[in-house]
Amino acid sequence: MASTSALTRNLGSMLRSLGAALESTGTALQGSRASAAALNVHQTIMPYAKAHPKIPSEVFVAPNASVIGDVELGSNSSVWYGAVIRGDVNRVRIGRNTNIQDNVMVHVAKHNASNTSRDTVIGDNVTVGHGATLHACTIEENAVVGMGAVIMDGCTVGSTAIVGAGSLVVPNTVVKGGQVWAGRPARYVRDVTAAEKEAIGQAAGDYARLGAVHCEENSKSFGEVELDEARRWDRRVRDPDYDVQNQVDRDPETRAMRPTGYVVS
Numbered sequence: 001m002a003s004t005s006a007l008t009r010n011l012g013s014m015l016r017s018l019g020a021a022l023e024s025t026g027t028a029l030q031g032s033r034a035s036a037a038a039l040n041v042h043q044t045i046m047p048y049a050k051a052h053p054k055i056p057s058e059v060f061v062a063p064n065a066s067v068i069g070d071v072e073l074g075s076n077s078s079v080w081y082g083a084v085i086r087g088d089v090n091r092v093r094i095g096r097n098t099n100i101q102d103n104v105m106v107h108v109a110k111h112n113a114s115n116t117s118r119d120t121v122i123g124d125n126v127t128v129g130h131g132a133t134l135h136a137c138t139i140e141e142n143a144v145v146g147m148g149a150v151i152m153d154g155c156t157v158g159s160t161a162i163v164g165a166g167s168l169v170v171p172n173t174v175v176k177g178g179q180v181w182a183g184r185p186a187r188y189v190r191d192v193t194a195a196e197k198e199a200i201g202q203a204a205g206d207y208a209r210l211g212a213v214h215c216e217e218n219s220k221s222f223g224e225v226e227l228d229e230a231r232r233w234d235r236r237v238r239d240p241d242y243d244v245q246n247q248v249d250r251d252p253e254t255r256a257m258r259p260t261g262y263v264v265s
Contacts, residue, residue, distance in 0.1 A: 042066075048088045060211035062102075063218055074098065074124065078211030090117060095124035095141065099207035102130045109136035109153050118153060125204035129165060137169075140177065142200050149186075160197055164189070 027034040044061055045053050048069030055061060059073050062081040067073075069087035074096035079085060082103040085092055090108030100106065106128075109118040120134055123141035128134065132145045136153040139145060143157045146165035151157060155169050158177030163169060168184040175181050180189045180196075192200075220228070243250055249258040 051087065053085075053087070058212070058215075060215035060218075062214070076208040076211070078207055078214075080104070080130075090136070091119040092122075093119065094122045095126065097124055097204045097208045098122055098126040098128070099204065099211065100128050101132075101147075101207075104128050104131065105133045105135075107133075107135050116154065123159070125201060127200065127203045127207065142197075142204070144200055144203070146182075160192055160200060162192055162196065162200075 042064060044063055044065055044067065045055065046066065046068045047053070051070035053067045053069065053071040053073075055067065055071075055073050056075045058075050060078040061067055062079060062083070064081055065079045065083045065085075067079060067085045069092075070090070071085050071087040071092040071094070073079070073094045076096055077094055077098045077100070079100045080102045083100050083106075084104070085094075085100065085106040087108060089110035092106055092108060094100070094106075100122075106120055106122075108120050109116070111117075118136035120136055120138075122128070122134070122139045123143070125142045126139050126144070128139070128145045129147035129149065131148045133150045134145065135151065137151045137155040137157070139151070139157045140159040140161075142160045144162045145151060145157065146163055146167065148165055149163045149167045149169070151163065151169045152171045152173075154172040155175070156173075157163055157169070157175045158179070160178050161175045162180045163175060163186060164180065164182030166184070167182050167186040169175065169181065169186045173186070175186070176188075178192050178197075180192055181187060182189050242248075
């Protein structure tokens with residue numbers, strides 16, 4: 001099985017080399033009519049107009065997220081896969097322990113119907129659910145914006161408020177602290193319960209801890225990623241009883257065979 005795997009890898013390398021050679025030859029034959037296929041490298045953290053995002057080391061930003069321009073994030077916050085935070089025509093400020101979940105869009109306003117320039121400000125311990133859009137608004141501490149919700153220009157979502165999934169909060173709306181709003185357009189539904197307030201704090205803490213795990217995983221070197229893949233392959237193809245039956249002792253990390261008589265200290 002090991003020899004088959006090595007053969008497959010070698011074949012893959014040969015095919016990639018052949019592809020590169022054919023691309024080079026084809027481009028040369030086309031001459032001035034050739035179009036070069038450039039590799040577009042995704043920039044997760046990108047400056048804009050001399051403004052650089054300010055991101056503490058303990059913040060998790062997913063490798064396919066985009067944080068652009070005049071953006072500041074507080075400690076232990078997280079920006080998840082596919083999310084975009086675009087501080088290009090104004091500022092974005094995000095507090096501590098706040099999670100901006102997958103495919104969220106955070107933007108600002110320079111011009112709008114009221115001709116008002118607006119930042120987007122998000123407080124501490126805020127949860128912004130998957131696919132939500134926050135545009136030139138203020139989200140105060142410990143609030144929750146549900147999945148797919150849209151918060152528009154000039155809105156304020158108060159502390160410990162909840163905006164339901166899929167809701168549309170129209171411009172200049174004030175969602176008072178401790179209230180639940182939902183609908184399109186969103187309307188007051190009821191007050192937040194004590195259990196919901198506790199859950200809000202727990203969600204923020206859970207996401208801060210989960211972000212740290214993802215940050216560690218995404219920080220692995222190429223060699224560490226390859227080692228992980230080798231371990232997964234080993235577990236897929238090897239009978240769990242194989243080593244025991246053959247009295248083989250392996251290093252649990254590298255899976256390399258240890259010398260006979262090896263004693264674990």
